Amino acid sequence: MADRQRSVDHLLPLKPKVLHVLLALADGPRHGYGIMQEVAARTEGLVRLWPAALYGTLRELEDLDWIAEASERPTDDDERRRYFALTPLGKRVLSAEVRRLEAIVDLARASRALRKEGRA
Amino acid sequence: MRLYNRLLRLLRGRDTDERRAIQDDAERLLDTARVRGGAAVTATWLALIWDLAAGATHDLARAVRSLIRAPGFTVTVSLLLGLGVAATTTLFALINAVILKPLPYADPEQLVMFWEWNATQNRVEGPSPGNVDDWVARSDAFEAITAWWTASATLRGRDGSAPVTGVQVTKGFFAVFRRAPLLGRTFADDEYAGTPSIASGRTGGREPVLVLSHRLWQNLGANPALVGDTVYVEGRNWRVLGVMPPDFAVPDAGAGFWTPWDVREAYRGARFPDGPPRDFRFLNVVGRVTAGLSREAASERMEVLASRLAADHPRTNAGWSVQLVPLNEQLVRSSRTELLLVFGAVSCLLLLVCANVASLAIARGAARARETAIRLALGAGRSRIVKEHLAESGLSAALTALVAIVLTIGSLSGTVAFAPSDIPRLHEVEVNAQVVAFAVAISLLVTLAGVVLPGLRGSAPAIAAALKEGAPISGRRGSQVRRALVVAEIGVTVVLLVGAGLLVRSFARLQRVDPGFDVRNLLVLRISPDVTRYQGPRVTDYYGRVLDSIRELPGVAAAAAVTVLPMSTIGSDFYRPYWLEGAPTSGNTATVANVRMATPEYFSTLGLPLVAGREFSAQDTLQGPRVIIINESLARSAWQGQDPVGRELILDYQGGATPRRVVGVVRDARYDGPRSAPAPEIFIPHAQNPYLVMNLLVRTTIDPEALARAARARALAVDHDQPVHSVTTMERLLDDTMQQDRFAMLFVGLFAAAGLVTAATGVYALLAYTVAQRRREIAVRMAIGASSNSVARLVVMESLMLALAGCVTGGLGVAAVSRLGRSILFGIAPQDPLTLAATAAVLLVTVLTASWLPARRAARINPVSAMRV
Numbered sequence: 001m002a003d004r005q006r007s008v009d010h011l012l013p014l015k016p017k018v019l020h021v022l023l024a025l026a027d028g029p030r031h032g033y034g035i036m037q038e039v040a041a042r043t044e045g046l047v048r049l050w051p052a053a054l055y056g057t058l059r060e061l062e063d064l065d066w067i068a069e070a071s072e073r074p075t076d077d078d079e080r081r082r083y084f085a086l087t088p089l090g091k092r093v094l095s096a097e098v099r100r101l102e103a104i105v106d107l108a109r110a111s112r113a114l115r116k117e118g119r120a
Numbered sequence: 121m122r123l124y125n126r127l128l129r130l131l132r133g134r135d136t137d138e139r140r141a142i143q144d145d146a147e148r149l150l151d152t153a154r155v156r157g158g159a160a161v162t163a164t165w166l167a168l169i170w171d172l173a174a175g176a177t178h179d180l181a182r183a184v185r186s187l188i189r190a191p192g193f194t195v196t197v198s199l200l201l202g203l204g205v206a207a208t209t210t211l212f213a214l215i216n217a218v219i220l221k222p223l224p225y226a227d228p229e230q231l232v233m234f235w236e237w238n239a240t241q242n243r244v245e246g247p248s249p250g251n252v253d254d255w256v257a258r259s260d261a262f263e264a265i266t267a268w269w270t271a272s273a274t275l276r277g278r279d280g281s282a283p284v285t286g287v288q289v290t291k292g293f294f295a296v297f298r299r300a301p302l303l304g305r306t307f308a309d310d311e312y313a314g315t316p317s318i319a320s321g322r323t324g325g326r327e328p329v330l331v332l333s334h335r336l337w338q339n340l341g342a343n344p345a346l347v348g349d350t351v352y353v354e355g356r357n358w359r360v361l362g363v364m365p366p367d368f369a370v371p372d373a374g375a376g377f378w379t380p381w382d383v384r385e386a387y388r389g390a391r392f393p394d395g396p397p398r399d400f401r402f403l404n405v406v407g408r409v410t411a412g413l414s415r416e417a418a419s420e421r422m423e424v425l426a427s428r429l430a431a432d433h434p435r436t437n438a439g440w441s442v443q444l445v446p447l448n449e450q451l452v453r454s455s456r457t458e459l460l461l462v463f464g465a466v467s468c469l470l471l472l473v474c475a476n477v478a479s480l481a482i483a484r485g486a487a488r489a490r491e492t493a494i495r496l497a498l499g500a501g502r503s504r505i506v507k508e509h510l511a512e513s514g515l516s517a518a519l520t521a522l523v524a525i526v527l528t529i530g531s532l533s534g535t536v537a538f539a540p541s542d543i544p545r546l547h548e549v550e551v552n553a554q555v556v557a558f559a560v561a562i563s564l565l566v567t568l569a570g571v572v573l574p575g576l577r578g579s580a581p582a583i584a585a586a587l588k589e590g591a592p593i594s595g596r597r598g599s600q601v602r603r604a605l606v607v608a609e610i611g612v613t614v615v616l617l618v619g620a621g622l623l624v625r626s627f628a629r630l631q632r633v634d635p636g637f638d639v640r641n642l643l644v645l646r647i648s649p650d651v652t653r654y655q656g657p658r659v660t661d662y663y664g665r666v667l668d669s670i671r672e673l674p675g676v677a678a679a680a681a682v683t684v685l686p687m688s689t690i691g692s693d694f695y696r697p698y699w700l701e702g703a704p705t706s707g708n709t710a711t712v713a714n715v716r717m718a719t720p721e722y723f724s725t726l727g728l729p730l731v732a733g734r735e736f737s738a739q740d741t742l743q744g745p746r747v748i749i750i751n752e753s754l755a756r757s758a759w760q761g762q763d764p765v766g767r768e769l770i771l772d773y774q775g776g777a778t779p780r781r782v783v784g785v786v787r788d789a790r791y792d793g794p795r796s797a798p799a800p801e802i803f804i805p806h807a808q809n810p811y812l813v814m815n816l817l818v819r820t821t822i823d824p825e826a827l828a829r830a831a832r833a834r835a836l837a838v839d840h841d842q843p844v845h846s847v848t849t850m851e852r853l854l855d856d857t858m859q860q861d862r863f864a865m866l867f868v869g870l871f872a873a874a875g876l877v878t879a880a881t882g883v884y885a886l887l888a889y890t891v892a893q894r895r896r897e898i899a900v901r902m903a904i905g906a907s908s909n910s911v912a913r914l915v916v917m918e919s920l921m922l923a924l925a926g927c928v929t930g931g932l933g934v935a936a937v938s939r940l941g942r943s944i945l946f947g948i949a950p951q952d953p954l955t956l957a958a959t960a961a962v963l964l965v966t967v968l969t970a971s972w973l974p975a976r977r978a979a980r981i982n983p984v985s986a987m988r989v
Contacts, residue, residue, distance in 0.1 A: 010985075033145045050171030051149070052128070059138065082137065099725040 008089075008096045017057055020047055021068070022086065022094040029070035032058065038108035058084060066090035124366060127172055166438070197477050198516050201566050202523025204473035207466045209528040209559040215463060217549040223417075223448050223789075224367040225299040227408075230445035232415060234265070234405035238439050243712075245401035245695070249383045249404035251437070252405055253396050259425055264292035265407035267383065270371065271318045272648045272813055274350045274843050277340065281843040282337060283648050284376035285352070286318045290383060296408045297370060302346035304362030312380040318354055318651070328358040329380065334366040336376040354376075355652030371404060398429075398436035399697065405453035405589055406447060419444045461864060461944065464937070465619070465871040468612045470566065472878040475605040475612075479882055482602050506977025513567055521563035525556060599692065600630075602886050606917035607925040609882045610967070613875040614930020614959060615937065620872035622945055623865040629947040630858055635686065636789030636798070639728035641677075642850035643824035643831060644685055645816045649842045657742065659810035662839065663719060667816070669834040674913040675822040676831075680722040681806065681814040684714075686791045688851035694773060698802065700758060701768040701779060713754055713800040714791075715773055717811045722803070723786050724747070725819045731755075733765040733784030740783075747805060749784040754800035771802060774809060796947060817850075824849045864944060877963070880970040883922060887915055887974035899983040908979035915978050919971030923964055 014022070024030060024038040035058075036049045049057075061067045067090050070083035086094065124146060128139055136559050153164040192333045225231060234255070236245050247255075253269045254621050259265070272354045273286040292304040307329065314326045330353070334345070340346060349949040350357040358379070369375060403650070409418045422442040430437040464942060529551055647666070654662050663681050670679045692714040723729075731752060740747050748769065768779045788798035806814070816835070828847050835844045855862075898911055938950035948955075 007171075032141050032149055036145065050143040050167055050168070052168075053174060054145075055138050055142050073817045082141065 008092050012100055014057075014093070016047070016060045017049065017053070018061065019060065019097060020049065021054070021057060022090060022097075025067060025084060025090075026085050026094060029083040029085040031083050033081070034099055035084070035120055061090070064089075066093055123166060124172070127169075135574045148491045161675060163825075167780070174735045195519070198523055200473055200477055201516075201520040201563065201570060202461050202527060203468040204345045205520055205524035205559060205562045206527030206531060207523055208470050208562055209555060210531045211463050212558045213465045213528065213532055213549055213551060213555045213841065216554060222829040223451070224299075224505065226363075227411075227445070228448060229415075230263075230409045230411070231296070232407055233408060233447050233450045233874050234416070235443040235445065236401055236409060237441050240439050243441065244404045244905040247400045247442075248395035248401045248436075249387055249425075250394075250398035250400075250433075251440075252290075252403060253383050254429055255407075255422070255425065255442075256290075257404075259422065260414055261410055263410050266290050266293040266296045267319035267403045267405045268378075268381070269403055270372070270375070273318050273354045273376075274648050274650050274841075275336075275900065277375070281841055283376050283646075283753055283843050283845045284353070285328075287371065287375050287378045288318060289378050290381055293370075293378065296406055297368070299364065299368050299668050301331060301343055301362035302365045304331075304360070306362055306378075307380045309312060311716075312383050313382040313528070315380050315382075316356070318379060329361050330377045331362045331364060331379075332360055332362055332377050333375050334368070335373070341935060347839035349859055355650040358898060359905045362576070376517050398433055398886075401695075406638040407444075415444060415446065430492055434805045449860040456543065459636060462867055465547060465616060465868050468616050469874055469878075470562075470872050470873050472609050472882075474566050474570045475609045476878055476882050476885075477566075479605050481570060498768075514931070517564050517567035520567055521560045524550070524559045524563055528555070528559060530724045560805070577765070587626035602889075603922065603930070606879075606882045606886050607929055609875075609879040610923060610926020610963065611880040611929030611933055612965060614927055615877040615933040616868065617959040617962060618870040618873035618934045618955060619937075620865070622948060622950060622952060622958055623861070623868050625952060625955055626945040627861050627865045630861055633790065633853060635794060636728060636787055637686070639850045639854050641820045641822075641824055642726070643820055643827055644688070644846070644848055644850060645818075645819040645828075645831060645835065645844055646813070646846040647816065647835060647842055647844050648813045649839075651812055653839075653841075655672050656810055660807045662842075663806065663814060666835045666838045667719065669838060670831050671814070672817055673827060673830050673834060675827055676818055676980065677821050678723040679816065679820040680719045681816050682718040682722050682803075683716045683811050683814060684791075685815045685817065685850075685853065687788055687793055687850065687857050696771060696773040696802075698758075698769055698771045701770060711757065712798070713750075713771075713802045715771070715804065716800050717806045717809050717814075718749075718803045719806045721812075722817070723784075726789075727819070728789055729787050731787055731796065732763060732786045733782070734782060736803075736805045741807045742810075746780040746806075746808060748780045748784045749786055749803040750782055751786050751798065751801040752788045753798050755785045757800060769802075773804075773813055779889060780804070788847060793854070804850060815846075844903065861946070876966055877928075880966050883967050883970040884973065886922075890918070891915060891974045891978045894978075898978055898981050902981065905982040911977040911981070912975040915975035916971050918966065919967050919975075920964075923967040925965075927960055927963060937966075 020039045020043070023034055027054065030038060032054055036051070036054060040048050043052070058067065061087045062069075062084075065087055067084045069085050070085040125143060128142060149164055149168065150161065153160040177669070184762065223231070234247050234252075236247050237243070238245075247267070249267070255262075256265050268287050268289040270285055270287050272283050274281050275284045291309060291312040294300075300306075309330060311326070316326075316328045330351070330723075332340070332351075337346065340351070346360050347362060349362065350359050352358075354754045364378075383396050407414055419442075422444060423846075425439065426442045428436075532549055532551065557960060613984070647663075649659070649662060667679045667681060670676060695712050696715050697712050718736060720738055720740070723735050730749075736747070736749065748771070750764065750769070757766065758769065759767070764785060766782065768781050770777050770779050786803070790796050790798060791801070816831075818824070818827065818831055832844045832847055835842070898906075898914075902908070902911060934950070934956075942950060
């Protein structure tokens with residue numbers, strides 16, 4: 001267990017872009033354009049990914065074996081497109097990052113200064 | 121979308137799934153944006169392009185990083201070094217062709233150029249026909265002496281007329297240069313007298329003959345049968361006797377043909393009762409020193425002869441001596457400063473590249489020390505490791521030379537196209553055996569300096585120390601050497617930056633100089649009419665008709681003609697003595713002025729205001745009283761503030777000294793460009809001296825370029841056989857006078873920018889490396905309470921120390937080379953405080969920027985994880 005823990009921790013923190021891509025894939029396989037739309041929708045347009053950088057990131061994540069081309073394709077299948085899905089490693093990285101962020105958020109909530117600001 | 125696709129293809133390769141996916145998605149994003157309107161489309165567009173560009177730089181950085189890892193290291197180093205070597209080799213090829221390569225004549229060291237020199241007036245002039253004639257007859261120090269002068273001529277071929285440059289040469293011309301023709305023959309000794317001359321239009325008793333330059337021969341179809349046939353030049357047929365080889369370029373590559381000329385025959389009759397004039401100094405004279413006689417001895421004998429001539433002809437020759445200048449020196453004199461400047465800039469860049477590569481090699485050698493130590497410990501022979509190292513360096517040198525030669529071939533053609541056109545012998549530039557040898561030698565040298573020596577440090581490490589777990593991977597000495605290299609890089613960059621800054625400021629000052637008249641909306645054209653068709657009043661009439669016709673064009677405000685335009689190098693100025701009425705007519709005490717012929721309205725067309733009196737009018741004809749207009753400089757020096765209008769001045773020009781009445785004074789103009797000071801000038805009405813070849817000046821109310829075609833057509837409509845050429849605008853001419861300054865500014869600026877980037881890379885690489893190496897030390901500091909800020913400050917302070925040391929080094933360099941800059945700069949001292957301050961500022965900002973990433977990395981070191989390993 002300890003061994004597994006360390007193999008993921010040294011990959012954190014994730015770049016925001018990578019985190020958003022992994023989150024977009026958490027619910028199931030998507031193609032590139034789908035990821036762009038999903039990220040824009042989830043963040044209400046605050047975070048937008050653009051194709052050249054996105055596909056570069058997808059290639060890197062594939063090389064890292066965090067995502068892979070999906071074997072089962074969803075129902076709204078688009079013949080020409082590649083669908084990506086999280087690999088087990090990718091899922092572990094994502095959940096580790098979420099746990100890390102949770103811890104930070106907890107820490108922030110505990111801080112008195114921030115609490116005051118929140119009330120004011 | 122086409123642009124996007126093209127960029128994408130360029131960056132992501134031809135045919136990948138990824139590229140197609142990116143393209144599809146970009147199209148869909150744009151489609152979605154179109155629904156929301158134009159602003160959204162633009163925003164999406166910009167975002168897409170930005171996305172593409174950012175992705176590209178990211179990929180590029182990754183590629184470079186992976187290249188630096190072996191075996192790409194060799195390739196990277198070779199590319200870097202190759203670039204520097206190529207720049208140096210290009211310059212070597214240029215300098216080799218222009219300065220070092222012997223002239224293409226046999227025994228070129230015997231060739232000297234003659235100048236007449238007046239020490240008291242501080243004037244150096246081309247010799248006068250009368251004196252040359254005496255030198256040829258009386259000097260025994262030369263195997264041969266020849267004189268020539270160039271004239272523009274009109275060549276009529278099947279497809280219209282074209283201006284060509286004819287060179288009229290005296291007996292001995294081909295003997296002096298000892299060159300045989302490529303085809304046919306040159307002139308026989310008895311062919312010089314009795315043949316017609318281009319400019320005078322005199323017919324002479326013999327058939328006109330000429331020898332063609334290789335270039336003109338090629339333009340005429342390169343037919344060997346042309347030798348023996350005739351060409352139609354200046355209104356008559358000339359027999360072609362021969363064709364010279366391509367590298368025979370006397371006086372320069374622009375020469376079209378050579379014709380025989382005889383001094384005594386040219387100056388005789390009623391106009392020259394004393395034979396060839398001695399105070400009419402304008403010829404180009406070259407002689408071949410007698411074999412076995414030194415140049416100094418020849419020079420002494422000439423001085424003796426000159427003083428004898430001065431005693432015989434005191435009116436014209438008193439005070440005049442002779443100067444001999446070796447021909448090769450004469451040719452490169454003007455462009456030497458430029459080339460040395462450029463060579464300096466290039467050497468600086470080569471130094472920078474070398475320093476950077478050396479820095480890389482030290483880091484790499486250090487990184488390999490451990491690997492080498494392990495191999496040694498496992499029993500690998502030391503000689504084997506050294507051999508491997510040398511093989512790698514040899515490969516690197518060979519690659520460097522290859523890259524350099526390929527780049528040199530490319531850059532040479534570029535340089536020849538962009539360099540100032542007046543660099544002599546530029547057409548002789550080529551990549552020959554010498555140039556290749558130079559490239560190879562420099563490649564070896566820089567590889568030795570940049571790769572072998574720094575790399576050797578890593579090949580003999582102390583095994584035990586290197587193998588210790590977690591030992592620092594480089595010694596203190598290695599990083600000290602690297603630090604010194606970076607300081608040197610910054611120093612060299614400071615020199616380049618100061619140079620570039622000074623040249624920019626100097627150029628800005630040049631551009632602000634008021635030339636004296638309005639340069640905007642002026643179209644200029646030149647007409648070289650045929651001398652056999654137009655003489656005397658017919659010339660005046662011809663130009664009158666051409667100007668009237670051009671004035672009718674819509675958009676033309678005024679038009680006039682003059683022999684020599686401001687800012688123009690075409691056209692011949694006459695430098696003639698003048699004196700005031702009542703003063704003794706003594707040639708040697710007289711001062712001189714530039715004499716020019718101008719039509720009515722010339723000054724109003726030019727926009728040069730009259731200070732007093734009037735312009736020329738149509739009444740100033742050959743029959744009317746002789747009148748002149750002078751400029752303020754002349755008015756000041758001749759009449760010291762009194763009103764010169766109505767007074768007379770005696771001008772020794774064209775058939776002796778005649779008094780001429782001053783009718784106007786015009787404001788001074790900088791005739792030769794912003795660098796030149798105004799000189800005394802005398803203008804004569806064109807009708808009173810109908811000079812043949814004139815420059816037309818057209819003041820327009822619209823863009824002058826738009827009128828160029830129409831104005832030329834109007835001139836051709838008057839007489840279709842007279843070539844109208846050199847059509848340009850005054851703004852262009854003004855610009856051309858600053859061509860050298862612009863070239864210097866751009867060139868040094870480019871190298872300063874390259875130097876800045878190189879130095880920044882050097883600083884970054886050093887700091888990044890130091891931070892990586894001191895990871896554990898920094899972690900310890902942070903563990904015992906140092907803040908991230910203080911750690912970052914540590915790195916930034918180090919970069920500041922480097923910058924400071926570099927500035928001091930550079931300052932010393934600037935002081936050392938500032939003397940060289942003085943002749944190039946205009947209106948600014950090499951110690952200009954603004955430039956120095958700006959340089960320091962630019963440098964500091966650059967160094968701080970370069971240190972930002974390493975500093976941030978140091979600040980983010982996690983003490984726990986850094987100390988765990």
